[in-house]
Amino acid sequence: MHPLLSKCQSVVDRLIEKSNCKTTHDALRLNHYVWLALISIPLSIIFIIKNFFAGNYSIAAVVVMLMGSMIASLFFITKVKRPSMVYHATNCLFLVMLVLVSIWGDKSEGQILWSYMYPVLSIFLFGNRLGVQWSVLLLVALLVSLVMNGNIDLAQSIEFEIRFSIIYLTILSVTSWLEYYRNRYTDEAIRQRKTLEKERENLEQEIDRRIQLETKLKRLANHDSLTELYNRRHFLSRATEEIHRAQRHDLPATMALIDIDKFKEVNDTYGHPIGDAVLKSFAKLCKQSLRQTDIAGRIGGEEFAILLLHAPAEHARLAMDRFRQQVSEYPFQFEGLQLNITISIGLSAIDDNTVNVDQLYAAADSALYRAKDTGRNRVEIGRGPIQK
Numbered sequence: 252m253h254p255l256l257s258k259c260q261s262v263v264d265r266l267i268e269k270s271n272c273k274t275t276h277d278a279l280r281l282n283h284y285v286w287l288a289l290i291s292i293p294l295s296i297i298f299i300i301k302n303f304f305a306g307n308y309s310i311a312a313v314v315v316m317l318m319g320s321m322i323a324s325l326f327f328i329t330k331v332k333r334p335s336m337v338y339h340a341t342n343c344l345f346l347v348m349l350v351l352v353s354i355w356g357d358k359s360e361g362q363i364l365w366s367y368m369y370p371v372l373s374i375f376l377f378g379n380r381l382g383v384q385w386s387v388l389l390l391v392a393l394l395v396s397l398v399m400n401g402n403i404d405l406a407q408s409i410e411f412e413i414r415f416s417i418i419y420l421t422i423l424s425v426t427s428w429l430e431y432y433r434n435r436y437t438d439e440a441i442r443q444r445k446t447l448e449k450e451r452e453n454l455e456q457e458i459d460r461r462i463q464l465e466t467k468l469k470r471l472a473n474h475d476s477l478t479e480l481y482n483r484r485h486f487l488s489r490a491t492e493e494i495h496r497a498q499r500h501d502l503p504a505t506m507a508l509i510d511i512d513k514f515k516e517v518n519d520t521y522g523h524p525i526g527d528a529v530l531k532s533f534a535k536l537c538k539q540s541l542r543q544t545d546i547a548g549r550i551g552g553e554e555f556a557i558l559l560l561h562a563p564a565e566h567a568r569l570a571m572d573r574f575r576q577q578v579s580e581y582p583f584q585f586e587g588l589q590l591n592i593t594i595s596i597g598l599s600a601i602d603d604n605t606v607n608v609d610q611l612y613a614a615a616d617s618a619l620y621r622a623k624d625t626g627r628n629r630v631e632i633g634r635g636p637i638q639k
């Protein structure tokens with residue numbers, strides 16, 4: 252679009268935005284009216300000047316009135332409740348003006364011919380049904396005025412009236428036909444756009460649903476459903492990555508295997524659901540006590556593993572001993588019951604000889620057995636990974 256036109260369109264849009272249009276259809280009609288008014292105002296000025304110098308003062312005065320009403324209407328459309336009333340009023344004035352022009356007009360120049368543009372404008376502005384009604388009304392009014400007002404040059408010529416009517420009706424029919432097809436294609440385009448928008452919306456919802464499902468599936472695949480810690484497979488895979496990283500950067504890391512002591516007794520004494528609740532609470536406590544960088548997983552029934560990153564064996568032992576102490580003093584409470592548990596921990600730190608996570612796990616596991624064998628509620632460090 253030409254920059255001047257798009258500037259005008261933005262002014263028109265602003266006017267329409269400020270108006271009280273309820274539907275997009277109303278807004279479209281108002282858009283047409285504002286454009287017609289913007290084009291008609293300069294044309295009216297030319298028409299006024301021409302008639303003024305031709306001595307047709309009465310016509311010039313009527314057009315001045317019409318132009319004034321159009322300018323005023325541009326202010327009123329943002330104020331009134333129903334903006335369509337404004338252009339209906341202007342249309343009535345325009346119609347009266349055309350009739351008066353045909354009565355007062357310069358006979359030799361046939362001012363009545365200006366009326367030919369009315370069907371085009373009214374259908375453009377009001378749509379087919381109302382536009383045709385207004386156009387037919389104008390035709391009737393013009394014919395009556397031609398017959399009644401004794402305009403000798405025109406009124407006496409029945410032939411002129413017939414020719415005028417035929418051309419007027421042809422213009423009306425062609426415009427109406429064009430408007431009909433324009434409406435049809437516009438409606439079709441709107442329908443297609445709505446369908447496309449709906450499909451896009453559905454597609455977006457489907458993508459969201461699948462993303463959520465994928466996230467859920469990933470979570471289910473990697474996490475233990477009871478404790479929400481990593482499951483054995485995912486823990487070992489994450490631990491493998493981290494061990495490689497630590498080895499590459501020459502950083503310490505220690506694996507801790509934790510087993511709840513005499514957990515069978517908890518199940519046997521209080522029942523399996525309480526046993527589950529203990530496991531859940533223990534996992535929560537475990538998460539709270541760990542560093543953000545540490546990785547924790549549930550390896551089996553009541554067995555857990557933690558990979559303590561950036562922690563050499565001695566630091567890990569201190570940290571795990573604190574945790575062991577914390578667990579032994581923690582009052583696990585369920586349904587009015589309070590119970591205490593203890594844990595045994597086996598540690599194994601990576602060194603230059605560590606080949607893989609299984610070695611580290613095996614070393615931590617043997618340390619855990621030692622902790623169990625030597626009385627439970629203890630932390631033991633493994634004797635180092637199996638040598639290459």
Ligand SMILES: Nc1nc2c(ncn2[C@@H]2O[C@H](COP(=O)(O)OP(=O)(O)OP(=O)(O)O)[C@@H](O)[C@H]2O)c(=O)[nH]1
Nearest residue numbers: 510511512513514515516518523526527551552553
């Ligand atoms: N409630 C519950 N119990 C479980 C779960 N998984 C394993 N267990 C129980 O954990 C208990 C483990 O018992 P054991 O392996 O004999 O060991 P323990 O009684 O803890 O004794 P120590 O390890 O030698 O101190 C068994 O009774 C299992 O049934 C679970 O998901 N929920």
